[in-house]
Amino acid sequence: MAKKKLLRGQRAKFKSAFVNVLQLPADVALNLPRITMIGNLQLNIENHKGIVEYTENKIRVLVTRGYLEVTGSNLVLRNIHADEIMVNGEINQIRIDING
Numbered sequence: 001m002a003k004k005k006l007l008r009g010q011r012a013k014f015k016s017a018f019v020n021v022l023q024l025p026a027d028v029a030l031n032l033p034r035i036t037m038i039g040n041l042q043l044n045i046e047n048h049k050g051i052v053e054y055t056e057n058k059i060r061v062l063v064t065r066g067y068l069e070v071t072g073s074n075l076v077l078r079n080i081h082a083d084e085i086m087v088n089g090e091i092n093q094i095r096i097d098i099n100g
Contacts, residue, residue, distance in 0.1 A: 072093070
């Protein structure tokens with residue numbers, strides 16, 4: 001198990017170095033989420049993998065290597081596309097959990 005985690009870490013470092021050398025946008029090359037926030041009322045999440053949990057107080061979204069959690073009040077999903085989600089409402093906190 002430790003060997004797999006080590007290889008995963010080395011692979012991630014190699015990809016990051018490759019992106020830096022070629023000066024590619026990291027979000028595109030590494031399939032990382034791009035998060036754009038307008039005040040605390042609107043949030044766009046690009047490069048997501050799906051919605052895991054959705055209530056008016058919490059939205060959890062699967063992203064590459066983890067989860068993105070949005071908490072607040074009156075949260076509403078306005079646009080849901082294959083690669084982009086728009087969240088409206090009063091956003092109090094954004095948390096990202098990355099697994100390795």
